Amino acid sequence: IAQAAEVQLDGDVLFSAIVGDLISRSVSFMISRYSQQQPGTDKIVQRLQRLLMRIDTVVEEAEGRRITNQGMLRQLKMLRQGMYRGHYVLDALRFQAICDKEGEEVSHSSSALSKLRPPKRLRASCAGGGSSDREAVLLSGANNSIQEELQRLVDTLEETMAGMKEFLFFLESYPRILRQPYGTYLILDNCMFGRQTDLERVLNFLLRPNAMHELAVLPIVGPIRVGKSTLIEYVCRDESVRDHFSTILFFPEGSLKNEGLIDLRGNNFNGLVRHQNCASQKRLLIIIEIAEDINERTWRRMKSSITCMTPRGGSKIIITSRSDRIVNLGTTEALRLDYLPQEAYWHFFKSLVFGSTNSDEQPKLASMAMEIALEQRQCFLSAYIIAGILRDNFDGRIWRTILECVRAYKQTNLLMFDQHPNLRLREDEPVYYWRLGKSHRYFLICNHHQSDSNENIPKINVQNILLGNGGTLPRGEFEALSWRSRIPPYYNYTISCKMQPPQLTVGRKKHVHQEGEHLI
Template sequence: MYRGHYVLDALRFQAALDEEGEEEVSRSLTALCKSSPAKRLRFSRTSRSRSNREALVIGTNRNMREELQQMVDTLEDTLDGMKEFLFFLELYPRMLRQPYGAYLFLDNCMFGRQTERQRILNFLMCPSATPDLDILPIVGPIRVGKSTLVEHVCRNESVRDRFSMILFFPEGSVKDEGVIDLRENNIKFRNQNFASPNRFLIIIEIAKDINDETWRRLKSSTTCMTPCGGSKIIITSRSDRIVNLGTTEALRLDYLSQEAYWHFFKSIAFGSTNPAGEHPKLATMAMEIALELRQCFTSAHIAAGILRDNLNARFWRTVLECVRESKQTNLLMFDQHPYLRLREDAPVYCWRLVKKHRYFLICNYHPSDSSENVPKINLRDIMLGCGGKQPCGEFEALAWRSRIPPYYNYRVSCKMQAPQLRVGRKKRVHQEEEHFV
């Protein structure tokens, strides 16, 4: 579904872009009718540039019409077995209409992940086959949404009714030494239901791996406190090493596909309106910006929010140029795309709409609990150059407040530092760009 919508949008936006480009070329040639042929040549749109743009948008070497035909063939194959499909579809809960219907729920509902959410619910609600602890490992890269997904499932009323206590071990709280007390202060209680049987749901966050002895002690403590059985453990990590700890197949999370991410970004930037019909030129620029963000949720909220508040084509063009230049700057400085660096917690230069100071350095990016104090400086104000006096030197800023559980505040440690660009590396940058396409 996402792929079909994406290709159709790309085809519509490309048509609008070609029409705009032809008008621009015509105006430019008229104004320069007395200029040299060499100058006129600058305004011609080559088939090669169009092919490169199409390859960037759809992610394949086929052109858009070929990709659209491929999607039509896929839909026809699906329709051949529609009777059986509809029969099985009736067995599953209804999904929100996306992307436009999703806009109404983005503030309090997780986008996508319906299949993964249902998989976790089935694990939690299914009675245990043995008195042993049932364990579900969830593996995925940093900031893919593991904690958000688990928290969202734990808010389900049926889950809260089933377990007498839901305990949460945040990252770093499980120590390798000492006795594990399930009622220690550093353990967070997500729910207590004294009316339900004595069953625990324990959620453990670890960055990489867990010590074998620590794991044994944790399981032992849980078993002792719930002798009737039925307790379950969900353990999340970035490392595949936890897969062997599970009593069931591990759930693996990955970043949203570019097509699903475009739906998400479009829902925030345009709301419930249809950009293809009402804002085709803005939608074309929005699609390119979304491509550059590399499936980063926080960046989507920041960038789409900035665009949504100013539906002006000239302003959007400026933001798009800033995003492009920021990518070039980071490729020159670090030989790596800026949003890939963010996934690795590496420093990255971020753009600003301020001519005198075009960039600042984001040194560190980390979530914090909603109960903690947040910086008064907002990252969006730094990027737009508004909000009063701008900071100097090193400072902390609030990047984004999540409105869905676990309601993290995303903070960044920054420095007002201009990039010292190196020379003689443009060829290497172009090679990097081709690699990302």
């Protein structure tokens, strides 16, 4: 008991030191300066801010540890989601207060506080100075609603932290993860974001012994471009995985149609080897990527071939797909990946745009960045493209124009296809994308491709198309580079597109949203 107390005391000292550093970097000054809520709400905001400092500390410490307990990983995921939610609300409150103070209006269709703040008509009617008693009562009720929502959020986070005592105690027993200096993690396009818990779960699956020497299979299911390949690549590059398996084989999408590759006993898998470790026991790690489902005969032949090659067991398979049909192939519960929640996506987008710069020093720009992020519907590719433009053009006028273009782009595609454009991008459907050029406000994205980093890339960059730079664009359909990933597997993302404006019909034009009408 005495030893446990000493461990806990050391942990408390460590956490207190980190908290002191976080306090020095907190946003308390901005909150107290710009918050114009009722006194009761202001106190709740301060409680939320102090609570988030504690949560930030725990999450940062936990992310630096190699946690193997599945229950603790679930707790960490829940805590991280609460952290993103809390910071999201604090940012939204601060930006709303700034806009109210400046007399500006934030888009109601996508505002982060659409459920927490008074409607536009209430604020407008009460701002005129001659509001009636009835309007004052309505405004008071709206403020009470904000206060109640904030109180519920704080209560939930406090309950979560209250249940983390055992988590904090056992956290000290897990080894630290050796990683690069902290400065390399300030720009998120150089590291994987939002998949730490999923990464630890896959590593735990790979490194634990197989039950009864059976072939273990982990299915990973998720929609297109959600990060399945990125997660797998990080797993395969982990030193503990490379030391554990003698050979790591990778079957990309479509490769299993070659019957000769399925029989591994003849060692006929040139070009499929990701890693070989002769010092390790003969264990195979097989990575299989498929779009939908795998042929039952092919699957049986693959399993039989692996079992014959490693009769003592220990080999494992990870199979990824966009379809739930592979779930029944697993010997363990499937890992399901989805797009980031809106709160986490805002943290991701803000970090891409501002990098190591403190966004609190540019509150108006940060407010516009949040509005742009809210319009993206958690699309990774759009986040990288637009964040790159904003980061390279740190000018409020340009940001405002881009925000207007993004809003109009959404309305135009809703009009043309009755579907949000970023939902269409996820499904590889054609969309009309926005431009800042004086002519051809839109261009049509026809198809999407991804390729390895060593393949030739188009000379035309999507950012040049969006900004109207780069001279005259080709006629007809042409290829353009959307983005080059800086993290494994270092894919190049390209599009097939053409300079084609939307063809709007007279009968449907009346449904265009007013704020996007001038750009169509």
